[in-house]
Amino acid sequence: xxxxxxxxxxxxxxxxxxxxxxxxxxxxxxxxxxxxxxxxxxxxxxxxxxxxxxxxxxxxxxxxxxxxxxxxxxxxxxxxxxxxxxxxxxxxxxxxxxxxxxxxxxxxxxxxxxxxxxxxxxxxxxxxxxxxxxxxxxxxxxxxxxxxxxxxxxxxxxxxxxxxxxxxxxxxxxxxxxxxxxxxxxxxxxxxxxxxxxxxxxxxxxxxxxxxxxxxxxxxxxxxxxxxxxxxxxxxxxxxxxxxxxxxxxxxxxxxxxxxxxxxxxxxxxxxxxxxxxxxxxxxxxxxxxxxxxxxxxxxxxxxxxxxxxxxxxxxxxxxxxxxxxxxxxxxxx
Numbered sequence: 102x103x104x105x106x107x108x109x110x111x112x113x114x115x116x117x118x119x120x121x122x123x124x125x126x127x128x129x130x131x132x133x134x135x136x137x138x139x140x141x142x143x144x145x146x147x148x149x150x151x152x153x154x155x156x157x158x159x160x161x162x163x164x165x166x167x168x169x170x171x172x173x174x175x176x177x178x179x180x181x182x183x184x185x186x187x188x189x190x191x192x193x194x195x196x197x198x199x200x201x202x203x204x205x206x207x208x209x210x211x212x213x214x215x216x217x218x219x220x221x222x223x224x225x226x227x228x229x230x231x232x233x234x235x236x237x238x239x240x241x242x243x244x245x246x247x248x249x250x251x252x253x254x255x256x257x258x259x260x261x262x263x264x265x266x267x268x269x270x271x272x273x274x275x276x277x278x279x280x281x282x283x284x285x286x287x288x289x290x291x292x293x294x295x296x297x298x299x300x301x302x303x304x305x306x307x308x309x310x311x312x313x314x315x316x317x318x319x320x321x322x323x324x325x326x327x328x329x330x331x332x333x334x335x336x337x338x339x340x341x342x343x344x345x346x347x348x349x350x351x352x353x354x355x356x357x358x359x360x361x362x363x364x365x366x367x368x369x370x371x372x373x374x375x376x377x378x379x380x381x382x383x384x385x386x387x388x389x390x391x392x393x394x395x396x397x398x399x400x401x402x403x404x405x406x407x408x409x410x411x412x413x414x415x416x417x418x419x420x421x422x423x424x425x426x427x428x429x430x431x432x433x434x435x
């Protein structure tokens with residue numbers, strides 16, 4: 102009860118601020134509720150200390166709970182159906198994103214956790230991947246804000262230029278679906294780009310294929326976060342001066358719960374309305390967490406370091422898009 106009293110004011114504040122961000126995100130899908138949430142959070146200058154515990158709880162724990170609920174949009178049969186075609190390309194795009202993030206991040210002298218978040222957001226699924234990875238690597242709120250805003254920028258650009266580039270490259274419907282599904286950052290932007298292509302093509306082949314590929318790509322959150330957890334654990338153990346370090350304390354248990362919800366959604370015959378509602382609740386919780394992150398973000402520092410993360414995001418995005426085209430060309434997808 103004591104903890105509840107400590108957490109409730111901050112959680113309630115984040116919920117209230119997240120509500121308008123959520124509705125704006127529904128109206129302006131290319132921007133999305135998480136971006137509005139961060140902006141609204143950052144726009145509030147000073148918050149009473151009584152909200153701090155709840156804000157911290159929202160940015161960490163509620164963020165993890167939200168990822169668990171996102172598993173209810175995953176159907177493993179659909180993942181397996183396209184997995185053999187898309188997994189090969191995903192392995193290359195993931196490698197390209199992380200290698201680019203590492204070397205360009207080093208050259209720009211960016212903090213390692215920020216480069217990891219931008220690399221993960223570009224290679225997997227935008228804001229959801231950043232949300233899943235941030236607590237695992239113990240990223241700062243400023244790093245999360247940088248990564249989310251960077252991913253948002255290239256989501257907008259992708260929606261406008263991908264269909265035109267696809268036509269220029271004379272891609273087939275399946276080829277464009279594969280490209281959009283593997284190279285566009287966020288799910289909403291994948292759907293938007295593929296919808297534009299499908300409207301011009303007069304069929305939904307690209308849209309359907311891109312959506313399934315994108316959801317398959319989302320599952321890469323699981324191995325990536327587990328690998329990062331092991332790396333973080335070893336690094337923390339090496340830096341710790343005591344012998345009381347325990348791996349289970351930083352292990353991303355919420356990822357295993359995410360896998361469980363994927364399995365339940367696939368085999369338990371949950372009504373579509375129920376699973377959709379659970380996913381929507383999860384997305385609203387992500388918006389709450391982004392509000393909390395915005396409230397904890399140092400605006401001066403964010404602006405000061407703004408261009409470097411954007412350039413890193415550009416390099417990662419180009420590497421993923423180019424790699425996806427190269428591999429598809431090699432295996433003759435289009």
